[in-house]
Amino acid sequence: MPPLELLLQQTLNGVMLGVMYALIAVGFTLFFGVLDVIHFSHGDIFMLGAFVGLSTLLGLALVGLRTPLLALPPAFAVAVLVTGLVGVGAERVCVKPLARSSPLMTLLATLSLGLVLRESVLIFYPRGADPKPFPQLLPAGGFEVGGVAVRYENLTILAIGFAAMIGVDLVIRRTRMGAAIRAVAQDPEAAQMMGVNLDRTVDATFFLGSGLAAVAGMLSGFYYGEIHFIMGITGGVIGFSAAAIGGLGNVYGAIVGGLLFGVLQTTAAALIPRGSEFRDVVAFAVVMLFLIFKPSGILGEKSVERV
Amino acid sequence: MSLLEVKGLTVRFGGLVALDGVDVALGEGETLGVIGPNGSGKTTLFNTLTGLYAAAAGEVLFLGQRLSGLETHAIARRGIARTFQSSRLCLELSVFDNILIGMHAHRRTGLLDSLLRRDRLRSEMSQAIERAAHLLSLFNPALPRRGLERVGQLPQIDRRRVEICRALASQPRLVLLDEPSAGMSPEETAQLMKDLQIVREEMPGLSVMVIEHDMFVIEGVSQRVVALSYGRKIAEGSFAAVSARDEVREAYLGGEAARA
Amino acid sequence: MLLVWLAEAVVFALIVAGILAERPLALAAAGVAIVVAGALLRFVAPLRSALVCAFALHPTAALLGGAALALVLPLALRSSPYWTFVATLALLYVTIGQGLNLQIGTAGVINLAGAAFAGLGGYSVGLLTVGAGWPSWLAVAAAPWVAVAVGALLFVPILKTRGHYLALVTIAFVFIFNILMNNLEFTGGPQGIKNIPTLRLGGYAFTARPTLGVVELPAHANFYYAALATAFLATGILRRLHDSWLGLALNTLRDDEIAARCCGVSIAREKLIAFSIGNFFIGLGGALYAVMVGFVSPPDFDFGYSLIMLSVIIIGGVDSIGGVVLGACLLVPLPERFRFLHEYRLLLYGLVIVVMLLFRPRGLWPAGIRRYR
Numbered sequence: 034m035p036p037l038e039l040l041l042q043q044t045l046n047g048v049m050l051g052v053m054y055a056l057i058a059v060g061f062t063l064f065f066g067v068l069d070v071i072h073f074s075h076g077d078i079f080m081l082g083a084f085v086g087l088s089t090l091l092g093l094a095l096v097g098l099r100t101p102l103l104a105l106p107p108a109f110a111v112a113v114l115v116t117g118l119v120g121v122g123a124e125r126v127c128v129k130p131l132a133r134s135s136p137l138m139t140l141l142a143t144l145s146l147g148l149v150l151r152e153s154v155l156i157f158y159p160r161g162a163d164p165k166p167f168p169q170l171l172p173a174g175g176f177e178v179g180g181v182a183v184r185y186e187n188l189t190i191l192a193i194g195f196a197a198m199i200g201v202d203l204v205i206r207r208t209r210m211g212a213a214i215r216a217v218a219q220d221p222e223a224a225q226m227m228g229v230n231l232d233r234t235v236d237a238t239f240f241l242g243s244g245l246a247a248v249a250g251m252l253s254g255f256y257y258g259e260i261h262f263i264m265g266i267t268g269g270v271i272g273f274s275a276a277a278i279g280g281l282g283n284v285y286g287a288i289v290g291g292l293l294f295g296v297l298q299t300t301a302a303a304l305i306p307r308g309s310e311f312r313d314v315v316a317f318a319v320v321m322l323f324l325i326f327k328p329s330g331i332l333g334e335k336s337v338e339r340v
Numbered sequence: 341m342s343l344l345e346v347k348g349l350t351v352r353f354g355g356l357v358a359l360d361g362v363d364v365a366l367g368e369g370e371t372l373g374v375i376g377p378n379g380s381g382k383t384t385l386f387n388t389l390t391g392l393y394a395a396a397a398g399e400v401l402f403l404g405q406r407l408s409g410l411e412t413h414a415i416a417r418r419g420i421a422r423t424f425q426s427s428r429l430c431l432e433l434s435v436f437d438n439i440l441i442g443m444h445a446h447r448r449t450g451l452l453d454s455l456l457r458r459d460r461l462r463s464e465m466s467q468a469i470e471r472a473a474h475l476l477s478l479f480n481p482a483l484p485r486r487g488l489e490r491v492g493q494l495p496q497i498d499r500r501r502v503e504i505c506r507a508l509a510s511q512p513r514l515v516l517l518d519e520p521s522a523g524m525s526p527e528e529t530a531q532l533m534k535d536l537q538i539v540r541e542e543m544p545g546l547s548v549m550v551i552e553h554d555m556f557v558i559e560g561v562s563q564r565v566v567a568l569s570y571g572r573k574i575a576e577g578s579f580a581a582v583s584a585r586d587e588v589r590e591a592y593l594g595g596e597a598a599r600a
Numbered sequence: 601m602l603l604v605w606l607a608e609a610v611v612f613a614l615i616v617a618g619i620l621a622e623r624p625l626a627l628a629a630a631g632v633a634i635v636v637a638g639a640l641l642r643f644v645a646p647l648r649s650a651l652v653c654a655f656a657l658h659p660t661a662a663l664l665g666g667a668a669l670a671l672v673l674p675l676a677l678r679s680s681p682y683w684t685f686v687a688t689l690a691l692l693y694v695t696i697g698q699g700l701n702l703q704i705g706t707a708g709v710i711n712l713a714g715a716a717f718a719g720l721g722g723y724s725v726g727l728l729t730v731g732a733g734w735p736s737w738l739a740v741a742a743a744p745w746v747a748v749a750v751g752a753l754l755f756v757p758i759l760k761t762r763g764h765y766l767a768l769v770t771i772a773f774v775f776i777f778n779i780l781m782n783n784l785e786f787t788g789g790p791q792g793i794k795n796i797p798t799l800r801l802g803g804y805a806f807t808a809r810p811t812l813g814v815v816e817l818p819a820h821a822n823f824y825y826a827a828l829a830t831a832f833l834a835t836g837i838l839r840r841l842h843d844s845w846l847g848l849a850l851n852t853l854r855d856d857e858i859a860a861r862c863c864g865v866s867i868a869r870e871k872l873i874a875f876s877i878g879n880f881f882i883g884l885g886g887a888l889y890a891v892m893v894g895f896v897s898p899p900d901f902d903f904g905y906s907l908i909m910l911s912v913i914i915i916g917g918v919d920s921i922g923g924v925v926l927g928a929c930l931l932v933p934l935p936e937r938f939r940f941l942h943e944y945r946l947l948l949y950g951l952v953i954v955v956m957l958l959f960r961p962r963g964l965w966p967a968g969i970r971r972y973r
Contacts, residue, residue: 071764127954134961136763137710141914142957144712148907148950156943266903270771277768310783317772324769325760390862416864430855434969441852445864447845451873454844455837461844465972488969510864 038180043299049187049256051295052194056249057272058279058287059201060242064124066218066282067238068132070139074147075246076269078120082247083167083260084154086112090168101170112251113244119150120243121236129235147265154262164261167254190252197248198288201241205284210237218282246272267313274320280330289331294320342367343547344389344514348398351381351388351571358384360571361398366514371540371548373562373579375555377591381571382551383425386516390422391415403513417445421507422516425551426523427499429506431492435483438491438502439472440465442509475505478542479535497528501535508539508546517550521557529554536561555583567591601661603654608665610637616676619683619937670828674821681818686936688820688892691827692885693928697912698831698838698921699881704910705919705967706847707874708854709758713770714909716777717879719901720747721886723781726793726896731786736799740887747883748876758875759868762857774903781898792897799826799891806891823892830888831925834881839921841877843970850874851919882909904946911949914956917963926965 057079064072089111093104127142155161175184205211213234216224225231253268254260275294279286294316301315302308323330344366351359359381366372374382387393389400391412400407407415421442429438449461473484479501486494491502500520507515520536521529533556539546540561552558558565558579565582567575569591575582582588614637617630641648655662677683696718703709711717724746728739757769781787788794799806799822806822841847849870853860857867890896908931916927935945956963 071767073767127958130958137704137708137918138957138961140710140764140767141910142954144907144910145950145953145957148904148946149954152944152947152950156947267775270768270775273768274772277765307783311779314776314779317776321757321769321772324765325757328761328765392858392861411866412858412861413864413866416862422862424859428856428859430852430859432855433851437848437851437970441848441860441863441865444845444849449845451841451844451846454846455840458840462972469972488971490969506863 036180039303040300041179041181043303044296045181045183045187047296047299048292049190049295050298051292052191052198053249053252053256053291054271054275054294055288055291056194056197056245056252057268058275058291059198059284060120060246061273061276062279062282062284062287063214063238063242064128065276066284067214067221067235068128070128070132070136071143071273071281072123072128072239072242073140073143073269073273074123074127074150075120075143075242076267076272077147077150077265078116078123078243079246079250079253079268079272080260080262080265081119081150081154081250082112082116082243083250083254083264084158084165084262085115085247086251087165087167087254087260090170094168101172105170109248109251112247116247116250117240117244120239120246123243124235124239128239147269151262151265158262161262164259166259167257169255169258171255186255190256193248194252197245201245201284204241210234214238214241271316274317278320278323278330280332283330283332286330286332293331343370343403345401346385346389346398347401349385349388349395349400350397351384351393352396358571359388359395362568362571362573364566364573366547366549368513368547369545370564371550371562373558373565374549374551374568375553375558375565375582375588376568379570380568380591382568383518384571385568386422386518386549386551389415389516390420413445416510419511419513420516421510421512421514423500423503423507423518423520425518427503429491429499429503432490434488435476435491435494435502436469436472436487439475439505439509440468442506443468443471445510472505472509475508476501478538479505496523497531500524500532504535504539508543512546514547514549517548519551519553521552521554529557533557533560601654601658603650604658604662605665607651607654608662608669612669612673612676616673619677619933620680667832671825674817674824675812675815678815678817678821681820683936684818684820684824686933688824688827689889690929690932691824691831692889692892693909693912693932694831694925695827695834695888696882696885696909697916697924697928698834699878699885700909701878701913701919701921701924702838702841702850702874702881703878705913706842706854707850707871709871709875709878710763710767711770711875711878712767712903712906712910713754713773713777714882715901715903715905716774717747717751717882718886718889718905718909719777719781719896719898720750721883722890722896722901723787723793724883725887725890726788726796727786729797730793730795736797736891737801740799740884740891743887743890744880744883747879747886751876751879754875755872758871771903771906774906778898778902781901788897790898792895792900794895796890796894796896798894799823820892823888827888827892830884834884835921835925838881842919842921843972846870846873848970908946908949911953913963914953915963917965917967918961920963920965920967923963923965923967927963930964 057075060075061071064070086108089108090104093107098104123146127146128139131138131142171189172185175182177183205214213224213229214237216227216229217231217234221231253264271294275290276287278293279290297319298312298316302312305311305315342365346362346364349359349362350357362385374385376382384393388395391407391410395408402418402420449464454461469487473487476483476487480498483498483501491499494502521532524532550561562579564577565579566573567582567588574587574591575585614634618634621627621630673687674684677687696714700711700714703711721743724743725739728734728742729736754769754773757766761769782790807819809819810817810821849860849865853865853867853870861867912927912931913924915931916923935941941948
């Protein structure tokens with residue numbers, strides 16, 4: 034049994050990862066909420082967010098904006114905006130037109146769209162095949178509490194992540210658009226009869242979800258110090274897993290699922306021999322068990338099948 | 341001995357009691373109408389009989405054997421076939437495909453036959469198609485010619501007929517028809533009644549349970565009627581007797597209307 | 601009948617010309633010829649209907665003609681071992697695609713772990729030959745059964761989950777497979793397994809260059825004929841299964857599980873049969889690939905290959921046996937012909953699938969109606 038400090042440390046690291054996963058998972062769950070589809074290219078949207086953020090940061094550095102306070106807000110803003118718009122585009126091209134056909138179709142179309150996004154970055158981004166170093170703009174240094182090392186950088190990531198989640202929560206619960214999203218998720222036809230513009234609501238949902246993925250992408254750049262065109266595959270699978278663990282269509286479930294997945298990964302890494310290599314095996318195995326024995330997730334899926 | 345005996349059947353969904361101690365019996369060759377307002381448990385009864393829902397209490401005897409615990413497909417193989425309120429045909433498959441699947445349980449050729457002894461499969465399939473064509477022609481002589489078209493290309497009434505043919509194709513002892521007239525025009529409903537009478541004449545030994553909202557259909561086809569309300573059986577007997585009962589009228593029309 | 605053979609011969613000639621044309625002028629001529637042929641077929645209705653009619657009337661002749669041309673293809677390609685290899689690869693994808701199509705297309709069991717099952721076949725061959733010293737042919741014969749056996753791990757999820765959840769489970773399975781192959785000692789880690797001995801049948805090594813009379817073929821032609829036989833067998837078997845009670849039951853449960861159950865179909869039995877048969881052929885394809893190239897490593901079987909296998913099915917036509925053949929024969933060689941496109945290969949696959957799903961969701965060769973003949 035490893036010492037308690039190690040477990041605590043791994044839990045903290047897990048929460049760190051979990052915040053990023055949760056941000057991706059919220060997108061999956063929102064999309065499922067309004068359209069009953071799984072948007073498989075969402076992972077690559079997350080990757081794209083990281084690349085847009087990186088390009089913006091590099092561009093800002095060129096014009097002399099290198100201090101975190103000056104560079105970070107515009108970088109996040111551009112990343113969220115561009116990625117959000119790409120997300121809306123993906124929805125219009127690939128998701129919405131197929132929403133009425135069999136779920137297999139959307140699944141295949143979005144999987145392929147993800148492939149297109151991934152390959153586009155690989156081919157069209159300068160030297161896209163290599164991992165790209167991500168500028169380290171978050172505060173360095175840290176402190177220790179009871180044997181657990183806490184880095185300022187990580188605290189900042191946590192803070193930004195949670196701020197984004199609270200922001201989404203406010204949008205969904207307090208704004209007109211949020212009310213429309215909730216109404217459509219509950220019953221699209223009734224919502225339309227109550228005067229909700231379905232197309233606009235779906236667009237807004239995809240903008241919101243994709244924007245969150247962009248935030249997650251940038252945070253992951255800061256956390257790992259580099260980004261790679263391939264990161265969207267794992268990011269997407271983990272995000273979807275987290276959403277499924279939490280119960281598809283349930284925003285809070287997605288957040289809980291994301292945190293759970295992160296903690297699961299890091300504790301598995303600490304507890305089993307050669308854990309860092311096999312942590313994902315454990316995590317994915319747990320997801321499979323979850324889907325088999327509790328397919329509606331921890332907090333429950335939104336719909337039930339009728340005979 | 342009756343073909344089907346349902347004793348004290350109770351089904352719960354969480355806290356909701358969908359069926360509450362329902363007793364129903366059905367003899368060979370009998371047609372039983374099941375009536376009751378929306379949410380009274382009619383479809384739940386069918387879903388439980390076919391093993392889609394599990395009963396919390398009570399038992400179902402079919403041909404003297406207990407059905408509880410059997411899986412849906414096993415129950416179907418014992419001779420209970422059904423149709424659904426909103427049709428469950430495979431619209432992308434052909435009319436013949438949709439009917440032939442009803443004969444799946446009686447197939448005589450296995451995997452190896454389909455690979456190595458093609459002639460056996462072919463002769464079995466051509467017999468099956470002949471039978472399907474015969475069933476279709478009972479209702480509409482033009483239908484067998486459309487056997488290789490996709491079901492999605494047929495009009496509503498013919499789809500309903502294909503679904504009934506699929507149920508009959510399994511050579512069942514009991515057929516459950518869940519609101520066959522749903523979504524049909526008055527003319528189509530009249531046509532459907534004729535169809536059901538054809539079934540009665542062609543297969544006199546077949547027992548039928550039919551859920552209907554259209555009292556005209558119920559009166560026309562059923563020998564006996566059971567009325568459900570809030571999961572309980574509130575009346576049983578001939579159509580005239582049941583429809584005259586106050587409880588039934590109250591259940592359908594609401595308390596005020598019945599007293600007025 | 602003559603018309604059928606003539607049409608097949610023309611297609612064959614165009615394909616060979618398209619593949620082998622090297623100089624710009626020859627290439628341009630081949631390209632123009634293909635475009636003209638395509639346009640004739642597209643816009644000259646009498647020609648089209650005559651051809652459709654001829655093929656419908658003489659299916660056996662069409663099949664024999666196609667088989668004969670497939671048999672002589674290596675002769676036409678004998679100057680290019682590379683193209684013989686590509687043609688072999690396409691045939692392996694036919695075998696794999698037939699297996700996967702039974703699962704995804706016929707039964708609706710969304711298996712995105714195709715790469716993992718092909719990998720199980722390939723790695724089994726590697727371990728059994730290099731590790732355990734089995735002869736290659738025995739390892740190739742045993743490998744598909746390993747894929748079937750390991751596939752049993754997914755039996756419970758297959759029955760308990762559906763649609764996108766099953767997709768997620770199978771994606772997770774490919775990832776687990778890849779991480780394990782990358783990190784386990786006995787599978788050789790990232791290097792994989794090298795020096796897999798080639799196939800030998802009765803003392804005849806597949807690395808020898810076969811000679812037919814006076815013509816000498818490249819060594820890859822051995823594998824071409826092995827892959828051709830396998831693809832032919834796989835296609836025949838899957839076609840027969842599709843037009844049988846199994847295919848009918850699978851199609852029904854794919855479209856409506858509840859209706860199928862109420863008709864007496866055991867969902868569990870039929871789905872697991874379909875899944876296992878599918879894995880057999882996917883594993884067989886992977887096993888042949890391993891003996892052909894002589895090594896296996898994790899990147900040969902990653903998630904991207906699952907997507908390529910899937911593209912074969914979608915382009916050809918979901919649930920369409922002929923479509924799988926067409927899809928594999930288009931998708932595998934085309935990017936090889938246009939080497940400048942090679943870099944964009946996956947990008948184009950992705951785009952093509954999206955466009956197909958939006959505008960031609962049934963594929964180039966849509967699944968027909970079962971006729972039980």
